[in-house]
Amino acid sequence: AQTVTQSQPEMSVQEAETVTLSCTYDTSESNYYLFWYKQPPSRQMILVIRQEAYKQQNATENRFSVNFQKAAKSFSLKISDSQLGDTAMYFCAFMTSGSRLTFGEGTQLTVNP
Amino acid sequence: DTGVSQDPRHKITKRGQNVTFRCDPISEHNRLYWYRQTLGQGPEFLTYFQNEAQLEKSRLLSDRFSAERPKGSFSTLEIQRTEQGDSAMYLCASSTPKQPQSPNEQFFGPGTRLTVL
Numbered sequence: 001a002q003t004v005t006q007s008q009p010e011m012s013v014q015e016a017e018t019v020t021l022s023c024t025y026d027t028s029e030s031n032y033y034l035f036w037y038k039q040p041p042s043r044q045m046i047l048v049i050r051q052e053a054y055k056q057q058n059a060t061e062n063r064f065s066v067n068f069q070k071a072a073k074s075f076s077l078k079i080s081d082s083q084l085g086d087t088a089m090y091f092c093a094f095m096t097s098g099s100r101l102t103f104g105e106g107t108q109l110t111v112n113p
Numbered sequence: 114d115t116g117v118s119q120d121p122r123h124k125i126t127k128r129g130q131n132v133t134f135r136c137d138p139i140s141e142h143n144r145l146y147w148y149r150q151t152l153g154q155g156p157e158f159l160t161y162f163q164n165e166a167q168l169e170k171s172r173l174l175s176d177r178f179s180a181e182r183p184k185g186s187f188s189t190l191e192i193q194r195t196e197q198g199d200s201a202m203y204l205c206a207s208s209t210p211k212q213p214q215s216p217n218e219q220f221f222g223p224g225t226r227l228t229v230l
Contacts, residue, residue: 045221091155100169101219103155
C-alpha cells in the first residue's frame with residue numbers, strides 16, 4: 001500500500017519570500033505520479049503541480065517548483081515570491097496510472113503581509 | 114467546460130436518516146471518483162468508476178454506503194442509516210486519460226458537507 005507523509009502541519013512565510021513544503025512517500029511501484037494540490041479556505045481543491053516518476057527533470061509552474069528525489073522518495077514543493085493568495089492547505093498526493101489518489105495529511109500555509 | 118459540480122453543497126440530517134449526494138463530472142471525463150475528507154485531514158478514497166462500471170471500493174465504504182453511475186455520466190452516493198461519524202466533506206473528482214497535457218489529472222468538485230446530528 002502507498003503512503004504519503006507530510007511532516008509539517010503548519011507553516012508560515014512572509015509575503016514575497018520563499019517557502020518549501022516537505023512530502024515523503026512509500027511505494028513499491030515504479031511508474032507513478034506525484035501531485036501537490038491546494039485547498040483554499042472553503043474553496044475547492046485545485047492542482048498546483050504534477051511530476052511523473054519517470055521524468056528526472058523537476059517540474060515547474062511559474063512560482064511553484066518541486067524537488068523530486070526518487071531514490072529518497074521525497075517530493076517537496078517550493079513556492080517563490082509568496083503571495084497572500086497562496087494561503088491555503090497544501091496536500092501532497094500519489095497516484096498510479098488512472099487510479100485513486102492517496103493524500104498526505106496536509107500542510108496549512110499562511111502567508112503574512 | 115463548467116467543471117465538476119456537486120449537489121447539495123451542504124446537508125444537515127439526523128442520525129439514522131438516509132442521504133443521497135449527486136456529482137456531475139466534466140462532460141468528456143470517463144472516470145469518476147468519490148473521496149471523504151474530515152476536518153483538517155487529507156481526502157480519503159471511497160470508490161471509483163470508469164464509465165458505468167464501479168472498478169474499486171475502499172474498505173472505508175461500509176455496507177451503509179452505495180454509489181452508482183448508471184449511464185456513465187453523473188454519479189450518486191447514498192449513505193443509509195447515517196451516523197455521527199459520517200459527518201465529513203464528500204468530494205467528487207473526474208478525469209480522462211485523453212487530456213493532452215495532463216492525462217489522468219483529477220478535477221475536483223466543491224464537495225458536499227454533511228453534518229449528522
